[in-house]
Amino acid sequence: MAKLVVRCFTLSLDGFSAARDQSLENPFGTNGIQIMEWAFATKTFRTMFGQDGGSTGIDDSFAASADVGIGANILGRNMFGPRRGPWRENEDWKGWWGPNPPYHTPVFVLTNYPRPSIPMEGGTTFHFVTEGIEVALKRAFEAAKGLDVRLGGGAHVIRQYLRAGLVDELHLVLTSKLLGAGERLFEGTDSISKMYECVEYRPSETVTHVRLHKRA
């Protein structure tokens, strides 16, 4: 059966997935991007950005498998862009990723404000869902045609799906970076802690990969 999965979701040592003050220049908030250094060092990420080289060990293996078997993605509005509130007239923002985003699937963006879908190069189409997380998930499963759906984040969106008991698997990446403040993944999630068990604990030289599955 198709699953809802979180992959490569990275946390600071103090538990944050992004720092404060997200902006066009700082998609992860001020100094927040440092938690992603592990990923940027991998061959998979470097290739994605048109660069040579990069590591080919444990971190790369996880980075490379992040979109394997994924037929659709779900993102929160803040992962799609830095702006808040209604979309502007003649809106030209099409995500952080340029003309060919790294999703290559339908992407369902949770928002309070309707907007027409945006087809991009490489198979990505952004759809904007205003009817909440369950409708977004239903549409994503339909679009995925039997493949899994990846929940990209941010933390606030993942928490909503966790509380609703809808997330089947999480792959988290623990780093040694301190962000001090920002968005916490595990906040008000006490009711869900018993629902998951650790199925893999795999440290690399720089971060620790933890995979959690929902208990049967």
Place this chain on the structure above:
Amino acid sequence: MAKLVVRCFTLSLDGFSAARDQSLENPFGTNGIQIMEWAFATKTFRTMFGQDGGSTGIDDSFAASADVGIGANILGRNMFGPRRGPWRENEDWKGWWGPNPPYHTPVFVLTNYPRPSIPMEGGTTFHFVTEGIEVALKRAFEAAKGLDVRLGGGAHVIRQYLRAGLVDELHLVLTSKLLGAGERLFEGTDSISKMYECVEYRPSETVTHVRLHKRA
């Protein structure tokens, strides 16, 4: 110069150092003790509890070095015992650890309620400090006679020392256990995050050891 250090302070995946509902039976709160499994598996801990065997790898190395160079300890009241409020008349509680506690140094217990010092076997003496964290630290440094002072916890006490800029080094142990709720180490500690840098990141097969030093 003598330092104030935190060693082997263990966190759940969701950032807690203890679960809710600490009690005589559950010093780490309900199901909280699971985060210490890494330590109980080490030769150092097993020896401390009079048991044979145990691991001798990375985890044991950190466990064994936890009290090296330590001349005094500081604990919060909740780490000393499960009771709250004034000490009872004819108080017989002398800590969780039996007649010969594993400190073997003077131990300064932060409390709001005065109580005479308690000499124990093996070099441990419990002193009760009602004048706050700075007085406790001053007394601990004096008692340590040039050695370092170890801050045992709990999280609430470590946070107080962190906010006051008094902690020189932290060794944290990251686990893959979910506690759901409890005491968080990194809560309202945004001002301190820039003060520390990671000087060692050392995963074992079961947990990840992270050492932080205060920046010069």
